[in-house]
Amino acid sequence: MIDYVALTIKGESLDPEEVTRRLGVPPTTGFARGDTRVHPTPIRFGYWRLQIERPGGEVNSFLNDLLMALNDHAEDVAELAHTYEAEITIVSDLTGISEGEIAISRFLIERIATMSVSLRFYWLYGDE
Numbered sequence: 755m756i757d758y759v760a761l762t763i764k765g766e767s768l769d770p771e772e773v774t775r776r777l778g779v780p781p782t783t784g785f786a787r788g789d790t791r792v793h794p795t796p797i798r799f800g801y802w803r804l805q806i807e808r809p810g811g812e813v814n815s816f817l818n819d820l821l822m823a824l825n826d827h828a829e830d831v832a833e834l835a836h837t838y839e840a841e842i843t844i845v846s847d848l849t850g851i852s853e854g855e856i857a858i859s860r861f862l863i864e865r866i867a868t869m870s871v872s873l874r875f876y877w878l879y880g881d882e
Contacts, residue, residue: 756856757845757878758807759816761824761831761871765838768800776830779804779823800838813844817862831869841872848877 760782763773770784782805788796806819820842824831834840844856856875866873 755847755851756811756813756816757847758805759813759820759845760803760805760843761820761840762801762803762843763831763834763838763840764799764801766799768802768838770800770802773802773834776834777804777827778825779827813846813856814859814862816844817842817858817866821862821865828865828868831871835870840870841874842866842869843874843876845876845878848879 766787768787770781770786774780774784781802783803784801785791785797786800787798790796804820804823806816806823808816821828831840846856848854
């Protein structure tokens, strides 16, 4: 089961307010270098994340919602990805599941490729 998908952009000089302005959508989480709201020690990098999270659903639905939220700003994401670290993370909790698969549609892969971001898959395991 997919828990969430997220676009994360981070970098030493990243200004999350500038990313928000360029992409036209506020982040789920964002902070600037030097921020102490997240940790008592000043953060060493800027961070912007848009996360799509809901109970249940399959990966293509989550990814489509993320891409729709970005409102055709793939070119802006690609420009940011050439300056900062940018990735789409897919997180799945596999607790109690013996097998499964993640199949991403060709159409979504093509759309993600235009953004020049990395794809990261993260699996959680635990006791039932």
